[in-house]
Amino acid sequence: MLASAAQVFIRNWLVYKRIWHRSIFFGFLQPFMFLSAMGIGMGTLLARNPNAFGGMSYLEFLGPGLLAASAMQVATFESTYPIMNKIMWGRNYEAMLSTPLGTRHILIGEMGWISFRLATIATVFMVVLWFMGVTASPLAVLAIPVAVLSGVGFSAGLFAFTTTQENDLGFSWIFRFVINPLFLFSGTFFPLSQLPSALVALAWLTPLFHAVELIRGLTLGRLDPVAAPIHLAYLLVFAAAGIWLADRGLKRRMEK
Amino acid sequence: MSTAAPLVHARNLTKRFDAFTAVDAIDFDVQPAESFGFLGPNGAGKTSTMRMIACSSPLSDGELRVIGMDPRTEARQIKARLGVVPQIDNLDTELTVRENLEMYARYFDIPSDVARTRADELLEFVQLDERATDKVEPLSGGMKRRLTIARALINEPDLVILDEPTTGLDPQARHLLWDRLYRLKQRGATLIITTHYMDEAEQLCDRLVVMDKAHIVAEGSPRELIDRYSTREVLELRLADGVRAALNGKLDGLADRVEDLPDRVLLYTDDGERTLDELNRRAIPVEGTLVRRSSLEDVFLHLTGRSLVD
Ligand SMILES: Nc1ncnc2c1ncn2[C@@H]1O[C@H](COP(=O)(O)OP(=O)(O)OP(=O)(O)O)[C@@H](O)[C@H]1O
Ligand SMILES: [Mg+2]
Numbered sequence: 329m330l331a332s333a334a335q336v337f338i339r340n341w342l343v344y345k346r347i348w349h350r351s352i353f354f355g356f357l358q359p360f361m362f363l364s365a366m367g368i369g370m371g372t373l374l375a376r377n378p379n380a381f382g383g384m385s386y387l388e389f390l391g392p393g394l395l396a397a398s399a400m401q402v403a404t405f406e407s408t409y410p411i412m413n414k415i416m417w418g419r420n421y422e423a424m425l426s427t428p429l430g431t432r433h434i435l436i437g438e439m440g441w442i443s444f445r446l447a448t449i450a451t452v453f454m455v456v457l458w459f460m461g462v463t464a465s466p467l468a469v470l471a472i473p474v475a476v477l478s479g480v481g482f483s484a485g486l487f488a489f490t491t492t493q494e495n496d497l498g499f500s501w502i503f504r505f506v507i508n509p510l511f512l513f514s515g516t517f518f519p520l521s522q523l524p525s526a527l528v529a530l531a532w533l534t535p536l537f538h539a540v541e542l543i544r545g546l547t548l549g550r551l552d553p554v555a556a557p558i559h560l561a562y563l564l565v566f567a568a569a570g571i572w573l574a575d576r577g578l579k580r581r582m583e584k
Numbered sequence: 585m586s587t588a589a590p591l592v593h594a595r596n597l598t599k600r601f602d603a604f605t606a607v608d609a610i611d612f613d614v615q616p617a618e619s620f621g622f623l624g625p626n627g628a629g630k631t632s633t634m635r636m637i638a639c640s641s642p643l644s645d646g647e648l649r650v651i652g653m654d655p656r657t658e659a660r661q662i663k664a665r666l667g668v669v670p671q672i673d674n675l676d677t678e679l680t681v682r683e684n685l686e687m688y689a690r691y692f693d694i695p696s697d698v699a700r701t702r703a704d705e706l707l708e709f710v711q712l713d714e715r716a717t718d719k720v721e722p723l724s725g726g727m728k729r730r731l732t733i734a735r736a737l738i739n740e741p742d743l744v745i746l747d748e749p750t751t752g753l754d755p756q757a758r759h760l761l762w763d764r765l766y767r768l769k770q771r772g773a774t775l776i777i778t779t780h781y782m783d784e785a786e787q788l789c790d791r792l793v794v795m796d797k798a799h800i801v802a803e804g805s806p807r808e809l810i811d812r813y814s815t816r817e818v819l820e821l822r823l824a825d826g827v828r829a830a831l832n833g834k835l836d837g838l839a840d841r842v843e844d845l846p847d848r849v850l851l852y853t854d855d856g857e858r859t860l861d862e863l864n865r866r867a868i869p870v871e872g873t874l875v876r877r878s879s880l881e882d883v884f885l886h887l888t889g890r891s892l893v894d
Contacts, residue, residue, distance in 0.1 A: 335690045342687065343678045419674035426638055426668040427691035427739075428660045583642055584601070 329436070332429050336437020337444070351445075356452060359398040363456070366390055366517070381519060384548065391462040392547040393516035395453045395475055396539040399446050403479035404507055406442055407486035408499045415491065421582055431578045435487070439571065442483045443476050450475040457547065465549025474546065478539035478563050484570030491577030510536040538562045589652060591616050591743055591774050592637055596646035599632045606632040608798035609646060614743075614776060619769050621785045621792030622778040623880070625888055628795040630778040631671050634747045637776065638668045651742055664692060667736030671747040671778075673728050675720045681731055682707065682716040685738055692739040699738070706734035710764060726757030733764065744768065746777045750784060762787055782880040796888045806880055813886050814878035815840050817856035819863070821849045822872040834868055843885055852882070 344351075371386035381389040414420040421434055450472040457463050489502065513520075513527065514536035520528050531537040542559040545551040590613035599607035607629040614620040622630045635641035637650055639659035648655055650662045676684050682703055689699035707713040710730035715723065723731065729749060736744055749765065750758040758781075765788055769775060779785055785792055786806045794802045794809070802809055819839070823831070828849075835842055838859055839851035853859040856875030863870070 331693070332691070335687075338690065339676070339679075339687055342683060418677060419670075419672065420676060422640070422670065423674040423676065423688070424691060425640055426663060426666070426670070427688065428664045428693070429691050430660065583640075 329433065332433040333436035333440060335429070336424065336434050337440045340437075340441045356449065359394050359453065360456065362394055363387075363391060363460075367394075367460075387460060388462050388464075388548060389519075389544070390517065391457045391460065392471060392544040393514075393540045395450060395457070395471065395547075396478060396536060396543045397511050397514070397516045398453065399450060399475040399479035399539070400482045400507070400510065400536055402449060403442055403446060403481075403483035404486045404502075406445065407483045408490055408502070409496060411438070411487055411490045412493065412496055412499075415581060416494075421578075425582055431582050432575060435571070435575055435578055438487070439480055439484060439574075443480055446476045446479040447472060454547075463547055465546065467549060467551070468547045471543045471546040474539065474542050474560075474563065477567055478535060478543075481535055481563060481567035481570050484567060484574045488570060488573035488577040491574065491581040510534055515540045535563065535566045538566075588616050590614055590649075591618075591651055592620075592776070593649040594637075594646065595648075597633070597636065597643060597648055598645035599629070599636060599641065600644040605798050607636070610793075610795070610798075610800045612793055612800065612803070614774065616774055617772050619775040619777065619788050619790045621789035622776070622795055623780075623782075623785055623792055623884060624778075624795035627797075629798045630795055631747055633795075634671075634745050634776065634778060638666060638745050639663050640668075664739065665742045667739065667741035667744040669729075669732050669736045669744070669746040669749055671751075673732050675728060675731060675735070677719070677721045680717055680719055681712055681723070684720060684731060685735055688735050689738045694739065702738055702740075706737055709737075710734045711760070724757075726753045726760075729753060729757070729761065730764070733761070737768075741773075743774045743776065746775060748778055748780065751780065758784070782884065786880055794884060794887050801887045802883070809883045810878050810880065812883075814882040815852040816854045816878060817852075818876055818878055818882060819851040819853060819856045819859045820874040820876065821851065821863075821870050822847070823849060824869070824871055827869050831868070834866060838862055838866075841886070843882075845885075850882070850885070852878070 367387035367390045371390070374380060374386045421431075424434055425431065453475075454463065454468060454472055458468070486502070489498070493499075513523070514531060514534060516536070520531050520537070523531070538559040541552075542556060542563070545556055545559075592612070592614040594613070595611050596609045597607060597611070598605065598609050610629075610633070612620075622633060624630050632641065636643050636648060636655065639650070639655040639662050643655065651665055653662050655662060676687065679687060685703040685706060686696070686699050689702065690696075694702070704713070707716055710733060712727060712731055712734065715727065720728065720731065733746070733749065736746075746765070750761050753761065762784065765775065765777075769788070775788070777784075777788055779788075789806060791803070791805050792809070793800045802813065804812065835849070835851065839853040841852040843850040843852070851859055851863075860873060860875060863873075
């Protein structure tokens, strides 16, 4: 099973090693632009109110949250247009499926690939945060697998969605009404306590919030012993559900 | 040939898409080392049948054995021994020509040194060795088709399934492909080919079936089918529009069968010249005539009521 799935990974690597520079902007530069513009720029202004972020500097608050949000963005993008291409436009999966590979090998290979991409992005991100003096705990290393886990959840969920689509119109809808609101309202840029309590309750139901909280807790060494296991459990269930749906979706889509 | 177990054995093979039946309880057997053709107009169910044989599409009903195995439970083992050329190219456009072959070989778990050697041989076989390091996208349609065929042979398959291998190619590219397929056949490969081209079927197929509206309507060798469904010769007439409208019945009794096509009228007869004499005696003004031997095209026309290439 894994040997076959690994070939799907290798195929992506073969393509990626030629075009990796194209993904630098969204994977690395964009988050760092946010980090410096908002973390340092805004942070200076916000420093006048030292308790606004629970005793953290704005950079400390923002950095780990931005890692979680970037993982979500990369993961969702990678599971929309590129996967649609492999299903419909370029028919890559059709070609793979006329070899001994099955849909499950493909899914495992793709999820392995996105995990690798997320792991590289999260690692570089962590190193930068460490340089900026944001990381305050050895547990920060664990924020990397958490970023991968939450990213895989988003990736699998979007993958499942993509298998149901006949064109790319649905993607802009998803970005507009799901990804962007999550990006803005999951506690990445400001503490949720600023929001009405109904919205806070809503945030508890959404995945990015749990990723942000857990990654921030690990990076800064401020884990909440009650909430942390809940965040982790949520993310595990989120990823498992996404993978289950993606597995079903791909089989349904390809085996007509 | 009849003693060996068939390589593909289908009984009552059926494919439904929701309420629509694309393949309706068809029976056929493909023998080892045979070239077996599927002819039929658009939408007849050829691709649906190919996809079931290739284990890409689950059967809705009936029985199917491919290389002695059951596609429902042994798809992986069957696919390991198949070569598939799909109707629409699905080459990996992000890889080079050679990478397409070597990556595909990986999906079959072929060791990379073996894959390299085979890729070299196959690129030469389909005359693409000079394009080995090029990207796939800028290749011409004929080159892509040849690469797809080379790719289908990377695992040295026992059975090669080709869905319209030469559609859309210029005559020269088609002849090159025919030559390559003929060589494969000489080496003992079993081929299943769908096509809209009668000359292709006559050249390549030992035996074929004609499909129409999800059913098999005839089966046999090209020669047998012509003998069974057509006369020895055909007299083709081209008529001016006015003449055509005013014919009413003047062609009666001239031929065994008359086929009225948009651009010409076909008279099926055992002796074309005699029919032509008779036509002249009746003083029917024609713009052009042609006497020729019956071909598969005529069989197809008779069986499906449609001309093939539309
Ligand atoms: N995935 C699908 N969903 C619904 N209907 C389908 C699907 N695939 C094929 N069909 C229908 O099944 C019928 C047979 O299609 P098929 O592709 O097998 O025909 P074909 O003989 O290969 O035709 P062509 O010569 O045009 O390639 C067509 O009416 C087609 O619309
Ligand atoms: Mg077809």
